[in-house]
Amino acid sequence: MLVPAEQAISTQIVDVRDLAAWLVQSIEEAASGIFNVAGPVTPLSQHLATARAVAGHSGPLVAVSNEWLVAHDVKEWAGPRSLPLWLHTTGWEGFAARSTEAAVAAGLVCRPLTQTLSDVLAWDVSRDPLRPHRAGLEPEEERQLIEAASC
Numbered sequence: 001m002l003v004p005a006e007q008a009i010s011t012q013i014v015d016v017r018d019l020a021a022w023l024v025q026s027i028e029e030a031a032s033g034i035f036n037v038a039g040p041v042t043p044l045s046q047h048l049a050t051a052r053a054v055a056g057h058s059g060p061l062v063a064v065s066n067e068w069l070v071a072h073d074v075k076e077w078a079g080p081r082s083l084p085l086w087l088h089t090t091g092w093e094g095f096a097a098r099s100t101e102a103a104v105a106a107g108l109v110c111r112p113l114t115q116t117l118s119d120v121l122a123w124d125v126s127r128d129p130l131r132p133h134r135a136g137l138e139p140e141e142e143r144q145l146i147e148a149a150s151c
Helices: 016-028 044-055 066-071 101-105 113-126 139-150
Strands: 002-004 062-064 075-077 082-084
Touching: 002 082, 002 139, 044 113, 062 139
Parallel strands: 002 062, 075 082
Antiparallel strands: none
């Protein structure tokens, strides 16, 4: 599994079901204010460990530098040929480390990351395998990058 060597970055995932429930509740209660709506701050290393546990992945992690990823045309964050959750460009520091205290006080409840990842994995396994993901690395792209990193 290809991963960035720099894993001190944080992630903040909110399950769309939790977001939708909070939005409906906020409308019903006529809530107002300024809210950062996201999940709990989770270090990338912990997020990856959770994802590996959910998927039953026990293979090696191939950690590569930000510079290596950029040199091999891996994109940040989202879209084709991207490494999801990876941000290295100057200016994005703290992007996934925002306080959600106001949203939580206004009723936001986030399900455990394990549940969200399990449900996403179940959905992914059930989808048409010939349909591209449109985000992340396709399996063959990741295999090629791992081979290049191993040389």
